[in-house]
Amino acid sequence: MGAELAVLAAFIKKLVDFARQLRGRDMNAVLTQLFVWAAGIVVVWLTAHVNFGGGVEIANVRLDELGAWLNSMNLWTQSVVGVLLASSASIIQDTFKAVDPTQSEAKPKLFAPRDEVR
Numbered sequence: 001m002g003a004e005l006a007v008l009a010a011f012i013k014k015l016v017d018f019a020r021q022l023r024g025r026d027m028n029a030v031l032t033q034l035f036v037w038a039a040g041i042v043v044v045w046l047t048a049h050v051n052f053g054g055g056v057e058i059a060n061v062r063l064d065e066l067g068a069w070l071n072s073m074n075l076w077t078q079s080v081v082g083v084l085l086a087s088s089a090s091i092i093q094d095t096f097k098a099v100d101p102t103q104s105e106a107k108p109k110l111f112a113p114r115d116e117v118r
Contacts, residue, residue, distance in 0.1 A: 011087040031111040033090065040086025041079045044070055048078060 014033065021029040048070035070078055 007084050007088055010091040011084050014087040014090050028109045028111045032109075035110065036086045036090055037083050040084075040089070041082030044078050044082035044085060045075075048073070 018030065018033050021033070048067050050067055070081065073081070
């Protein structure tokens with residue numbers, strides 16, 4: 001039950017961050033988080049429907065086994081799993097950025113303002 005709570009806590013943290021970014025009008029952060037959540041949903045959906053999963057193994061779990069488990073879920077449940085997965089990935093990325101003294105995790109903005117000179 002600990003892992004499930006950690007995943008839910010990650011989602012809550014990213015949801016609160018999202019609300020703060022929305023209130024602060026940080027549109028790059030808002031759009032990036034929306035993109036991350038959408039990507040999580042797409043990745044889960046693709047994993048559930050891929051045909052070559054037997055040849056891919058991650059952490060001793062074949063992708064077709066994971067896909068069969070995900071495919072047994074309806075689209076709404078797959079979407080929730082995708083958002084939870086993406087939120088956890090965002091927390092991991094935030095941790096990398098927080099402990100990186102050399103800024104090697106620095107990346108250009110995904111959504112730059114139109115008036116910003118490049």
